[in-house]
Amino acid sequence: MTLPRDPFELDPEQMRRLGYEAVDRIIDHFTGVRDERVTNKITPADARARFGEPIPETPSDPHTVLRTAVDDVLSHAMRLDHPRFFAYIPSPNNFVSVIADALVAGFNPFGGTWQAASGPTAIELVVLDWLRELIGMPEGAGGLFVSGGSMANLVALATARHALGADASGLVYTSDQTHSSIERALTTLGFAADRLRTIPTGNDWRLDPKTLEAAIANDRRDGGRPFAVVANAGTTNTGTVDPLDELATLCARERLWLHADGAYGVGAIASDEGRRALDGLARVDSLSFDPHKWWFQPIEAACVVVRDASLLRDTFSILPAYLRDTRGADAEVNLCDYGVQLTRAARALKLWMSIKTFGMAEFRRAIDHGLALARYAERAIDASPDWTVVSPASLAIVAFRYAHDSRDAAALHADVVREMYREGFAMLSGTTLGDTPVLRLCTINPRTTEADIDRTIEHLSSTARRLAGR
């Protein structure tokens, strides 16, 4: 039986017109984002009123659907690529990678096996090898692309547990500045909450090897079984890099796995200054890194790199009967053997195309710009009577607090963030360092200027003064 016609067919002219309109809208976004609001949301009730409808049985004009998608759906999202988006970790995208993602969706390769996608797999391995070389890890290190830093941390910790033969009673050590995805990964892997030992940091927000060593010794004395340390290669709060080199020495001595969460910070490895800040990174057993943060890629693009890539395969490879005929020569890598996903998109293509197009020197310049801007922001905050720097510029993040006496600084900061969100001129986020509530700016967008920083700080000052009733 055959259908009388392809149910999803558009004729070539229709496809072209739809595609060109989509590309035009993306270009409008790229060229116009600076003049857009940074923030934009609708209420759940409004969303229900706009989008809630019975499943449509009948067709609609694709151009109308596209316009609704751009004007009503995508318009209601924070602009993570806006030059004045400084909150969390921005995602300042690039156009070549957008086109790469469109190509991947269009050609739709199955990135799980060499047999199905030798070209995309080869590119993924090439890009990972570039990263390996930049980090300075030996040959034999490698990994794969995953959806984000959370998934990269999960894959790395699963590998650590497997490689060390640890069970769910094993202990993992990290600092109180570590991203929540580590706790989530351990929970997902079946570890009870008390298996994560959180080491308090001092005013430098770094994991202190001596305190860590004492905690490990203490646990061993009590019969505990330490198996891994998670270091930060750029914390989300302050951009702090833990002393990776010293931690690597400690972990080698204690026979512990050292994982570096570099979801945000590892991107700095492309620049000389960043490389110095990440000293010791080459010695870790595994790391995670999000090119969708500081390597300017569209969401989703993250990698996990393991010093001995074969450990990934040992951890994850399962060959069901129905996939036996995908096995080729030994050199044919099946990336589904190295992680959680079987069906996986060709996420490395966008990074490869953008590095080929712009050259790594441009990435380096973009990263150096972000590092310099954070220092500029620190100086500007320092010069303002309204703010006090709490954590100086570190890997493009600076944290600060309201300088004037305020009944409740945490509440004031939260109100400032809410007001900035409401106004949509610039966006930043708050956090707590020890007991100190702070605001923070992350300056990794290469399109951000010093004037953007100045205007944002002026705006912050007037907002905070107004809210504090000064």
Ligand SMILES: Cc1ncc(COP(=O)(O)O)c(C=O)c1O
């Ligand atoms: C240091 C760090 N680790 C992990 C993550 C989680 O990464 P993702 O949001 O890509 O899952 C983040 C996200 O901001 C991060 O900053």
